[in-house]
Amino acid sequence: MxxxxxxxxxxxxxxxxxxxxxxxxxxxxxxxxxxxxxxxxxxxxxxxxxxxxxxxxxxxxxxxxxxxxxxxxxxxxxxxxxxxxxxxxxxxxxxxxxxxxxxxxxxxxxxxxxxxxxxxxxxxxxxxxxxxxxxxxxxxxxxxxxIPCLLLVTAMVIARSLRPMVRLAADLDASRPDDITRLPSAGTPSELHPFIVSINGLLERVRLLVDQQRRFIADAAHELRTPIAALSLQAENLDPVELPEAARDRVVTLKEGMQRTKRLLEQLLALARQEADPSVDSPVVPLDRVAKEVVADMFPDAVRKGIDLGFEIAQPIEIKAEPVMIATLIRNLIDNAVRFTPPGGRVDVGVYREGGHDVIQVEDTGPGIPSEDLDRIFEPFFRGKRTTDDGTGLGLSIVKRIVDRLGGTIALDNISSSASPGLRVTIRFQSSNTDVGSIDKIT
Structure with missing residues (x-):
């Protein structure tokens, strides 16, 4: 058929x-x-x-x-x-x-x-x-x-007549996964208008459903922050209290669980913020300065774990984006690298311009990502085979959504070098500033 x-x-x-x-x-x-x-x-x-x-x-x-x-x-x-x-x-x-x-x-x-x-x-x-x-x-x-001339003309007329439908399908395929903008009916044949109206109705229902889910996640995460903060404070107040060794271990476990829950709530709030449509134009953000602030915040955690965290290169680069988006992006990348890098390892951060692109690169000496998990690593709550860590499975998903919203690209590469294996994450944004010269890619 x-x-x-x-x-x-x-x-x-x-x-x-x-x-x-x-x-x-x-x-x-x-x-x-x-x-x-x-x-x-x-x-x-x-x-x-x-x-x-x-x-x-x-x-x-x-x-x-x-x-x-x-x-x-x-x-x-x-x-x-x-x-x-x-x-x-x-x-x-x-x-x-x-x-x-x-x-x-x-x-x-x-x-x-x-x-x-x-x-x-x-x-x-x-x-x-x-x-x-x-x-x-x-x-x-x-x-x-x-007859052959008529067949050729018929094929051309059919192709030309169906071109608006093909163009409409191509536009839908090229749109972002989270783009639910209504399809325009201007310039399309009248026969397609009922089809376009039906699709727009479906997109509107999907948008309402997605908005409800976003509001639910944001509201739930926001409401849970206060009791979790209160519980964390009460757990901290137990530190000067004389407790048996078994009880002290349970308190430590309780603190770790609340810390993990707090991180999950922060990730859920960040995810809800990134999925919301921006209402104002984004300001210009000094990318290198934001990266340095995040590295300074994460440095104590890296030191406690015995990890060498620092910059390979940090060029002064500006990018048009919300500061919280850039900070969340870099924080999630460094947090993943620090958590999965074994003690004595190294995490290198780079901010530079290369070939007309503003680049953020985070490279660690951890175990990398199994090849069978690479295709799904950006899915929310997907943790792959690494289920022993305290991660939430939202970090890279949030990073991917921020990168997509800013029109950039992200690439994850496992480093197979026997000297220093690990994972290299490279994010590229189209550069709008040519004041800083390009450099060779960091390897």
């Missing part, structure tokens, strides 16, 4: 054109064949008129006049004589007849002169049919040549 609308239209119209061409060509051939036969009958009649008026007689051959037509004038005399065919021919009345002469079918005109002598102007039917067939064939040649 053919599922393509374009193919179905082309096959259907092709069948109609071919059927019409064959039927029309057959009728044209038969009509032209009959016309050619009638024309040859008219020629025989005219020759008979000349012979009857005495312009020439049967001893004057007509072959030199029209060799292809093979027309002859036979004198039959005033009385029947000769062979059976001659006598039978003589007995026919004046006019057009199809007769047998010398074992061959002939078409002839019989006439009687004023002196009583009779003659016949004859022509072989096979010659007549050949001449008529050639003339009829020339008649249908234009139709045969027109």
């Amino acid at each position: 053919i599922k393509s609308l374009r193919a179905r239209l082309f096959i259907g119209l092709t069948a109609i054109i071919l059927l019409t061409g064959v039927v029309g060509g057959a009728f044209a051939y038969l009509w032209a064949f009959d016309e050619a036969i009638e024309m040859q009958d008219s020629i025989l009649t005219q020759i008979a008129n000349f012979a009857q008026n005495g312009s020439f007689r049967g001893d004057q051959s007509l072959r030199g006049i029209d060799a292809e037509a093979d027309v002859d004038v036979e004198e039959l005399g005033t009385t029947p004589s000769g062979s059976v065919e001659d006598r039978k021919l003589w007995t026919l009345r004046d006019g057009l007849h199809t007769v047998s002469r010398h074992g061959r079918s002939m078409r002839g005109v019989l006439r009687t002169r004023s002196d009583g002598s009779r003659f016949a102007v004859v022509q072989r039917t096979s010659i007549r049919d050949e001449i008529a067939g050639d003339m009829a064939l020339r008649t249908i040649l234009p139709i045969a040549a027109l």
